[in-house]
Amino acid sequence: MSKPFDMEFFxxxxxxxxxATRQRHIHQAELIxxxxxxxxxxxxxxxxQKKHVDWFPEHRLNRRSEATRxxxxxxxxxxxxxxxxxxxxNL
Structure with a gap:
């Protein structure tokens, strides 16, 4: 049995x-x-790989506000x- 990845520890x-800033980064990193x-x-x-990280904002945040992005x-x-x-x- 494997343990789930701990983004907060990472x-x-x-x-x-x-x-609040630290919690926001952890929450967003867990979502990513x-x-x-x-x-x-x-x-x-x-x-x-970079393509995996590039995919997230292009396909999951494309309808979000500029501030969220x-x-x-x-x-x-x-x-x-x-x-x-x-x-x-880049944005």
């Missing part, structure tokens, strides 16, 4: 700012992870930094 060393896992069958961020972009950049990838993301 991001623990990267999170800064207020409690769940969507990628469901669509691409990649269970952990270690298995992701911006906050998810910040979380995606945080995930890329945690993975030590030089991925560049």
């Amino acid at each position: 991001l623990a060393g990267m999170l800064t700012g207020s409690h 992870q769940a969507e990628i896992s469901e669509h691409w069958h990649r269970l952990t961020p270690w298995a992701w 911006y906050y998810y972009l910040l979380t995606v950049r945080l995930l890329a930094r945690r993975l030590q990838k030089a991925w560049v993301f």
Whole structure:
């Protein structure tokens, strides 16, 4: 039996700012992870490629406001930094 991926532990060393900001990043990262896992069958961020992360805002956030897309972009950049990838993301 495998344990579910702990996104809060994965991001623990990267999170800064207020409690609300940290919680927002964790919540959004968990949502991103769940969507990628469901669509691409990649269970952990270690298995992701840039195309998997690019897919999320293009197909899941396309009808959201610019502000929402911006906050998810910040979380995606945080995930890329945690993975030590030089991925560049734009709105």
